Amino acid sequence: MTTDRQIKVLIVDDHPLMRAGIAGEINAQRDMRVVAEGADGESAIELFRRHLPDITLMDLKLPHMNGIDCMTIIRTEFRHARIIVLTSIAGDVQMTRAFKAGAVGFLLKDTLRADLVNTIRLVHAGGRKIPEEIAQQIAEHAGEDILSxxxxxxxxxxxxxxxxxxxxxxxxxxxxxxxxxxxxxxxxxxxxxxxxxxxxxxxxxxxxx
Missing domain, CATH: 1.10.10.10 (Winged helix-like DNA-binding domain superfamily/Winged helix DNA-binding domain)
Known part of the structure; x- marks a missing residue:
């Protein structure tokens, strides 16, 4: 059953099995559903415009256009877009760039099953989700000179x-x-x-x- 009250989710990842696993978990919840899936940054922008999802789950490593550039474009056009980054790394530079591009949550792929639905609900309610590993990485290098x-x-x-x-x-x-x-x-x-x-x-x- 689908209702207007369900959280509409867009998944953007270039691995079909990853998308399928995430979609299965989301669609099993009564309060959310996947409205579209994209495999690259360019298609993600078009899918966002078409479906206006409440939450977008986005990998940073995408073909043709990376996730950060994709987020920047989406957030420029839709400033209230709520985007959760899917990542297998916790590098402080990429995470800081993602923050600046408008990410409001992060999901580490190795803990995805445990954190996925609760993070979607939290971010949809206006909250932010930063795993401890990422927060520590960012804090460790805070104030350091960045590469030009x-x-x-x-x-x-x-x-x-x-x-x-x-x-x-x-x-x-x-x-x-x-x-x-x-x-x-x-x-x-x-x-x-x-x-x-x-x-x-x-x-x-x-x-x-």
Whole structure:
């Protein structure tokens, strides 16, 4: 049975089995139902416009357009949209970006079954949900200098194993400038070397492979 009082939920995740599991759990509840499912950011925007869900569950790693960019567009157009992030990581950088994009809740995929429906009800009622793991990650790095856009570009190139010369040519800067960026990156991340910097950046969510 469906009623207008049910919480309408949009699921956005590129894994069909994940969507199916979430949808099954939600549709088993009397007070909520899945109104649509999307596999990428672009379709999520169109589905949101069409169905105007009360709650959107969104993975951050999506093809074509990532979850943060998708949230930014949705929240610009629908400022009251309530979006819960689905994530398998707790990197402080990605979570902080998600906050700034308008996320009001987070669900860790490894505890999804236990927390899913209660988090949906909580967020729908106007609350926020931040798992302790994510709160600790954000608090641990609060006040630290963040990497600039250019520094992240350089770090992505380093993660691909590219030399300073190749990085300089690709970004149309000098090798000296690349070295300066790397020096700043190591300092901001408190890293010992290039490899260590990449490891930290992956863990914190600055970059992904």
């Amino acid at each position: 856009t250019r520094e992240i570009e350089v770090l992505r190139c380093v993660a691909r194993g590219q030399s300073n010369k190749i990085i300089a040519d690709k970004l149309t800067i000098t090798e000296h400038t690349v070295k300066n960026h790397l020096k700043n990156i190591l300092s901001k991340l408190n890293a010992d070397d290039r490899t260590h910097a990449v490891t930290i950046a992956l863990k914190r969510g600055y970059i992904d492979l």
